[in-house]
Amino acid sequence: MGRSFAKGAIAPNPPSAFVLTAAMLPDADEFLRMMRAYFRRTATCMLITLIGVATPAYAQDKSTDAAINATLGDHTKYKQVILAFQKAINNHDAAGVAALVGYPIKVKIDGKDTIVKTKKSFVANYDKIITPAIAKVIKNQKYEDLMVSYQGVMLGQGEAWINGICLDNSCNKVDVKVVTIQGKSSAK
Template sequence: MSKLLLGTALAILLGACNKPADTPASEASTQEASATPASDTNAPPAQAPEPETSVASAEVGDKAVDDAIDTLLGDHARYQEVINAYQKAVAQRDKDAVAALIDYPFFASIDGKRTSIKNAAGFVENYDKIVTPAIASVIEAQKYSELMVNGKGVMFGSGETWINGICKKGSADCSEFEVKVVAIQPGGSG
């Protein structure tokens, strides 16, 4: 089952109340969520579609991701804005722009130890140890139509990045939230 179909199925099954979900609990739960294969490896290779078909497929995929985000997490436009800004900042190696998209305190594996990053300055200082070339490559290559969406947020690749809504203080029902990067880590499939 594709990540997109899994996310859509979860959206239907969970019937969430349009508020941001919890952040990924740990790398272990992230790895479990990302262990779903992207495609059936026993299926024969598909023939390349005509260009018009591929554009239509991407639009259908984008709509499915939008719908899953709307159902599970909240306003997809807010998520899409952060996703695009994040990919652009990583591609340009704009450490300050990436740091501005992070939810603090932020936990990262630095030199093999789980480390708490308290603010943007600390993130920028450790950027190269957090956003490794392998992780940056996954972030840059991620297609919106292929994002996996579940109750833990929006997942890039095999769990290298998670983006989710963070409730603002004083918003008991979480109707006021910010969309932030909540995890950057090595992916579940290595």
């Protein structure tokens, strides 16, 4: 036999089911207002998420400097190397390009992966390393369209990368250099 309680008495152990009464529900107008607000907030959050996902990680205009500052450090060091690299490529200045490279660097020479250890070796193989396709990509790269990540600054679609090389254990001092030069089959 179950327990019985006097009318109006509160049971010491209320039932586990939640009872919803009509008095607890908002009226129709209030309910619609609440639902509109909920959907506006949800749609706004979804839109912000989609924009964040769909927006490429390319730095634009003045934000290139900000992206480099935030990700890699002092943008002036990177910008100086990027512009000098482009100028040296544009002028077919093998020694100028070689001076901007961090050694050793892995490159392709005659289709084979090769480690170039010195500026002298780089200059001697310049035309095999900086192919016309790579040179074109580097020359045409716009500063405001650079892609910046923790891996460095990417030119083209990865034909060249520029990054800081740590000069001390804490990496507080860096030497900004060209760290990757690689041909891409899609480079034209």
